[in-house]
Each structure stands twice: as C-alpha cells, then as structure tokens.
Amino acid sequence: MKNVTHIALSPFPHPNPDEATSHSTKASKNDAQVAGYLPEGRAQRGGRSRTNESLREFQNTEPVIAIGNLHSRFGQNVVHDNISLSVAPGEIFALAGGSGCGKSTLLRTILLLQKPVSGSIRVFGREVLGLNDEQALPLRRRFGVMFERGALFGSLTVAENVGMVLREHTRLGKALIAEVAALKIALTGLPPDAGAKYPSELSGGMRKRAALARAIALDPELLFLDEPTAGLDPLSAAGIDELILSLRNALGLTIMLVTHDLDLLWRVADRVAVLGEGHILGVGSMAELSKMEHPIIRNYFYGPRGRAASEQAWKKR
Numbered sequence: 532m533k534n535v536t537h538i539a540l541s542p543f544p545h546p547n548p549d550e551a552t553s554h555s556t557k558a559s560k561n562d563a564q565v566a567g568y569l570p571e572g573r574a575q576r577g578g579r580s581r582t583n584e585s586l587r588e589f590q591n592t593e594p595v596i597a598i599g600n601l602h603s604r605f606g607q608n609v610v611h612d613n614i615s616l617s618v619a620p621g622e623i624f625a626l627a628g629g630s631g632c633g634k635s636t637l638l639r640t641i642l643l644l645q646k647p648v649s650g651s652i653r654v655f656g657r658e659v660l661g662l663n664d665e666q667a668l669p670l671r672r673r674f675g676v677m678f679e680r681g682a683l684f685g686s687l688t689v690a691e692n693v694g695m696v697l698r699e700h701t702r703l704g705k706a707l708i709a710e711v712a713a714l715k716i717a718l719t720g721l722p723p724d725a726g727a728k729y730p731s732e733l734s735g736g737m738r739k740r741a742a743l744a745r746a747i748a749l750d751p752e753l754l755f756l757d758e759p760t761a762g763l764d765p766l767s768a769a770g771i772d773e774l775i776l777s778l779r780n781a782l783g784l785t786i787m788l789v790t791h792d793l794d795l796l797w798r799v800a801d802r803v804a805v806l807g808e809g810h811i812l813g814v815g816s817m818a819e820l821s822k823m824e825h826p827i828i829r830n831y832f833y834g835p836r837g838r839a840a841s842e843q844a845w846k847k848r
C-alpha cells in the first residue's frame with residue numbers, strides 16, 4: 532500500500548468541511564503496512580497478546596470502561612448479579628463464557644441499548660447509565676461497534692455502507708466521504724475493488740472486514756466486537772485475529788470483544804473475563820485463566836476444544 536493517509540475524523544462535524552482535510556495526519560509507512568493488506572489466513576493462530584509486563588504498565592492508567600455492581604435481568608432471569616470489571620486504555624479485553632451467560636447483554640448494556648436494574652457504568656470517566664439519547668450521542672460517536680451478525684445493509688455496496696456512517700455523523704463532502712471510505716476499507720485489508728461490491732458478493736471473511744471498516748469509519752477510540760470470527764473457516768478467522776491486533780496497534784484502539792473462539796482469545800486478548808452463573812468467574816490473561824481452579828473455567832479450557840486451542844497456543848509461543 533502506498534502513501535496511506537489516515538484522516539483523523541473529529542467525532543463532531545467540522546464547522547468548515549473544506550478545512551477538514553487540513554487536520555489529516557500521515558500514518559507512518561510501518562503503520563500502514565501493519566494495518567493494511569494482511570491476506571486472509573496468512574497468519575498462524577497462536578498466542579501473541581501483550582506480555583504481563585506491558586499489561587501492568589497500561590493497567591495503571593484510568594480505565595476506559597469501569598463497571599461497578601451491575602445487576603441485569605429479564606423478568607426472573609438474572610443475567611448479571613453484581614458484576615464489576617474495568618478495561619484499560621489500549622487493552623484488548625474479552626468477554627467469554629458459555630452460551631446465554633450474558634456476554635452480548637453486557638455489551639448491549641454498555642452501549643446503552645439495554646437497561647440494567649442497578650449499578651454503574653463509567654465510560655471515558657463519565658457515568659453513562661441514565662443518559663438520554665441526546666446526551667449519549669457525543670459518547671457514542673467515540674465508539675465503533677460490530678454486532679454479532681455483521682449487520683451490513685445488503686442493498687448498499689461496501690463503500691456505501693462505510694460512507695453512510697460518515698454522511699450521518701460528519702459534514703464531509705461526497706468526494707471526501709468516498710476517499711475516507713476507501714481508506715477505511717484498505718485498512719481492513721480488503722482489495723480496492725471490494726468497495727464497489729455488495730455484501731452478498733463477498734466471502735464471510737471479507738464481510739467481517741467490511742463490517743470492521745464500517746465500525747472504524749469515525750476513528751473510534753473504543754471498539755466493540757461481538758463474535759468477530761463466528762462462522763469463519765480457521766484461515767479466515769486467523770486473518771481476522773491479525774487484523775484486530777494490527778488495528779489496535781496502528782490506531783491505538785481500546786477493544787472489548789465477545790467471543791466463543793478460544794483461538795482468538797489466545798491470539799489477541801490481553802485479558803479475558805469468564806462469565807457464568809451471573810458472575811465473573813475469573814479475569815486474567817489466558818495463561819492465568821488456564822491455571823484457575825473454578826470447574827466451569829477448567830471445563831472451558833480443558834474440554835476437547837479448549838485443550839486443542841491451548842496446545843496450539845503454547846506451541847506457537
């Protein structure tokens with residue numbers, strides 16, 4: 532990729548769209564190389580998240596997300612029973628656990644799409660529970676979200692899908708929107724002609740990349756990914772692992788992701804919270820969790836699929 536320019540988009544509309552380009556900053560060639568054009572499946576899946584030392588370093592800073600005593604339920608079904616956790620800047624933090632343990636509900640609650648019964652959620656140092664839509668808007672503009680089912684509009688091309696977010700949230704002109712959309716698409720490693728294609732014309736892995744391009748359209752500081760590798764073959768999933776790591780490293784994102792994919796957890800997560808029975812059963816790096824005694828966590832790691840992923844991860848270290 533030549534001369535990739537990273538246009539730093541303000542979350543707020545620029546008063547004079549013509550001037551907005553003067554805020555552009557150039558990513559170094561390395562960043563561009565790291566962030567772009569990682570062919571799907573080139574990466575081997577294995578453990579390469581941060582070391583404990585660098586983890587300690589960035590956990591000393593104020594959290595980007597701080598959840599305190601969160602209680603959520605649907606009718607009599609208690610999903611979260613006084614859950615507390617925090618996510619540090621630049622961290623890739625994962626929520627794991629069996630189906631129905633409340634991972635997506637937790638994500639939706641942080642995104643203010645679901646109301647908890649009680650508790651506190653601070654994002655970027657501000658309490659978000661109780662904000663109305665208008666108050667939440669400036670905050671939401673700092674988020675990028677990729678939902679469980681991708682949710683690209685089938686009637687729009689990939690470039691139009693990415694461009695739609697820019698049209699809604701910025702005052703950039705048409706030509707600039709097309710340019711920024713093309714850059715975001717390139718950052719996710721899709722070939723240039725992918726922008727003109729409809730989601731139905733893409734493979735599953737390419738669709739995930741397109742959904743990621745849309746999620747990073749507004750230069751979010753915080754990215755939420757729900758099951759980013761679900762439904763992908765192992766090689767495409769490995770490409771997404773690489774992409775998540777490279778986006779975090781190149782764009783300095785904080786990422787919260789939800790997944791069942793143990794390979795993804797070993798590969799990208801700095802820390803993982805395992806949810807179960809309404810509680811957080813354990814939090815730590817995958818290496819730390821794999822030594823914990825809780826029977827549900829042990830089953831998670833040492834059931835047949837867990838064992839294969841752990842062995843694979845340790846071999847690659």
Ligand SMILES: Nc1ncnc2c1ncn2[C@@H]1O[C@H](COP(=O)(O)OP(=O)(O)OP(=O)(O)O)[C@@H](O)[C@H]1O
Pocket residue numbers: 605608610628629630631632633634635636637791
């Ligand atoms: N809108 C809703 N109305 C009623 N119950 C719900 C709703 N959404 C989720 N639930 C229930 O809350 C619990 C947690 O669901 P959630 O979708 O958060 O699980 P999950 O951990 O994301 O599962 P999976 O891994 O299968 O995606 C489940 O018992 C589910 O049936």
Ligand SMILES: [Mg+2]
Pocket residue numbers: 634635636679789
């Ligand atoms: Mg879910």
